[in-house]
Amino acid sequence: xxxxxTHQSAEDWDICIIPxxxxxxxxxxxxxxxxxxxxxxYLLAADxxxxxxxxxxxxxxxxxxxxxxxxxxxxLLDYYLSDLNGxxxxxxxxxxxxxxxxxxxxxxxxxxxxxxxxxxxxAVDYLPKRQVSAESLKRAVNNAVEKSYxxxxxxxxxxxxxxxxxxxxxxxxxxxxxxxxxSHELKTPLTSMKEFVSIILDGIAGPISDEQREYLExxxxxxxxxxxxxxxxxxxxxxxxxxxxxxxxxxxxxxxLSNVYRQMQVLARDKSIDLSLKTPQKLPEIPMDQRRIEQxxxxxxxxxxxxxxxxxxxxxxxxAQQDESVEISVSDxxxxxxxxxxxxxxxxxxxxxxxxxxxxxxxSKSGLGLGLTISKELINLHGGELRAESExxxxxxxxxxxxxxxxxxxxx
Ligand code: ADP
Numbered sequence: 542x543x544x545x546x547t548h549q550s551a552e553d554w555d556i557c558i559i560p561x562x563x564x565x566x567x568x569x570x571x572x573x574x575x576x577x578x579x580x581x582x583y584l585l586a587a588d589x590x591x592x593x594x595x596x597x598x599x600x601x602x603x604x605x606x607x608x609x610x611x612x613x614x615x616x617l618l619d620y621y622l623s624d625l626n627g628x629x630x631x632x633x634x635x636x637x638x639x640x641x642x643x644x645x646x647x648x649x650x651x652x653x654x655x656x657x658x659x660x661x662x663x664a665v666d667y668l669p670k671r672q673v674s675a676e677s678l679k680r681a682v683n684n685a686v687e688k689s690y691x692x693x694x695x696x697x698x699x700x701x702x703x704x705x706x707x708x709x710x711x712x713x714x715x716x717x718x719x720x721x722x723x724s725h726e727l728k729t730p731l732t733s734m735k736e737f738v739s740i741i742l743d744g745i746a747g748p749i750s751d752e753q754r755e756y757l758e759x760x761x762x763x764x765x766x767x768x769x770x771x772x773x774x775x776x777x778x779x780x781x782x783x784x785x786x787x788x789x790x791x792x793x794x795x796x797x798l799s800n801v802y803r804q805m806q807v808l809a810r811d812k813s814i815d816l817s818l819k820t821p822q823k824l825p826e827i828p829m830d831q832r833r834i835e836q837x838x839x840x841x842x843x844x845x846x847x848x849x850x851x852x853x854x855x856x857x858x859x860x861a862q863q864d865e866s867v868e869i870s871v872s873d874x875x876x877x878x879x880x881x882x883x884x885x886x887x888x889x890x891x892x893x894x895x896x897x898x899x900x901x902x903x904x905s906k907s908g909l910g911l912g913l914t915i916s917k918e919l920i921n922l923h924g925g926e927l928r929a930e931s932e933x934x935x936x937x938x939x940x941x942x943x944x945x946x947x948x949x950x951x952x953x
Contacts (some may be wrong), residue, residue: 546824552725558621566591566686568613571630572619572647573599577670581617583673586658590683602624605633613642614686618664620648627655635663641693647673661890708743717778725776732770773911777889780918782910787830787922794824794859794867801835805842813851816842819858826866826944829923832944837927840873841939842913847936849875851908865945866925872938878931879881898901 568585572578578597585593596611598604608616616634620627627646632646645666646659654666668677708879738761740746742754749757779785802818809816838857843856859869878886882893882909892910913927920927924944931937 556833564591565594566596566614566682567596568682569604569611569613570597571604571622572597573617574619575599577619577647580673581678582660584673584678585682588679588683589796590679591686599623603615604630605637608634608637613806615682615689616642616644617644617682618644620646620659628658630793631659631662631664635910642695643689645681647684655779656908673922676844692937717782720774720778722762724771727767727771731764731768735761735768738764748915750881770909770911773909773915776915777911777918780915782923785922787833787916787919789828789830789923791826792829792831792834794827794869795820795835797831798857798859798869800839801838803843805839805846808843808846809855812846812849812853814849815852815854816846817854817856819856821860824861824867825865827943829943833919834923834941837919838869838871839914840912841941844903845871845875845939846874849873855937859874861945862942866942867945869941869943870938872936874936877933877935877937878929879933883929883931887913887917887927 570581572581577598582595585595596607596613598607599622601624604616606620618634619632622630627648631644631646640663643665644663645668646664647668647670648655649670659667665688666681668681685798704908725895730849733897738757741749742757742761762885766823776785788867798818799822802816806816841858842855849855855873857871857873858867859867861867878893881890885891890910892908917927920943926942927939928942929937929939
């Protein structure tokens with residue numbers, strides 16, 4: 542026998558704690574029939590799994606009162622009491638415990654309406670008194686307690702995750718603000734450095750030697766690279782905080798591609814790369830922010846040039862798709878990307894490690910690993926898609942798909 546309890550009058554209650562219990566469950570019994578209470582005590586005895594600490598009362602109001610200060614693992618509640626009915630008590634107890642303590646309803650009449658009423662009002666189980674046995678009562682209590690423990694553990698875990706999520710969001714916002722402030726602070730001195738170096742290079746501040754010119758050109762190049770990195774940082778923070786605005790207007794993609802092609806020819810020629818453009822005579826107009834799409838294509842092309850060896854080939858092509866979109870692709874015969882890296886290249890700050898023997902990889906250090914992240918976000922803002930295909934040693938293909946109709950593009 543692992544249970545003990547003092548006999549209660551309907552107006553009274555008491556707690557009996559079983560010493561040396563392997564695991565005690567605190568049960569509140571609310572029933573105005575002393576013989577029923579005695580029966581539960583008897584039925585709950587000698588459970589190999591738990592010992593029970595029973596607290597008994599015959600009054601609903603007393604039960605509510607004690608639940609304001611005491612915690613229980615389970616409540617056994619008679620539906621008909623002399624002062625309150627079961628549903629009223631259920632409501633009050635569930636409010637007090639915030640639904641975290643299981644309540645099992647017991648009643649003399651095994652009516653279905655009462656069962657449905659009880660379960661609707663928040664009881665976890667229902668037992669007709671006539672059918673209560675040691676086995677059914679223990680099973681009902683144990684199931685209810687174990688389910689409730691699991692449920693409470695999930696609720697606790699959820700609360701913990703919510704708190705961690707709030708903290709992560711706070712830290713993320715802080716980092717974004719930091720990025721933004723630092724980028725802004727760097728931008729102004731960088732612009733003056735670039736301008737002053739240009740003034741000296743142009744000879745406006747007096748003559749300079751060839752050696753000085755050579756060094757200043759390196760400084761100028763570094764300033765341009767830093768300015769690009771700072772712009773990337775600003776772009777990525779604005780995109781991630783939803784502060785990036787695009788201005789859509791109908792644009793002929795053929796003109797845009799010819800422009801970008803002409804601009805990038807110089808860089809390609811410097812590396813003896815064969816850059817070609819293949820577009821059909823007519824392509825549908827695309828609603829786009831021209832400057833942003835140019836930015837994306839320039840990024841894809843400068844990557845292609847960066848990761849393609851001398852004498853390699855790069856092709857820009859475009860074609861209209863059946864789903865009223867236009868697909869623009871930039872294909873190169875460069876070093877290609879390993880499938881494991883390919884999965885991550887659109888992630889912010891991701892750069893492929895330069896272990897490959899390709900000479901182009903050696904010069905790939907410039908950049909922060911933000912270019913593709915920004916490009917993808919910009920294409921998403923147009924309601925389009927940017928994806929990549931690649932094979933190590935053979936080359937890569939970046940495909941921009943843009944809707945050629947207005948309703949999908951997200952103007953803002
Ligand atoms: P970054 O701004 O530093 O160039 P990107 O986001 O543009 O970074 O590119 C991320 C990484 O993807 C690069 O570091 C490079 O390893 C890989 N990558 C991008 N384009 C190509 C390409 N055409 N061929 C091979 N690797 C590429």
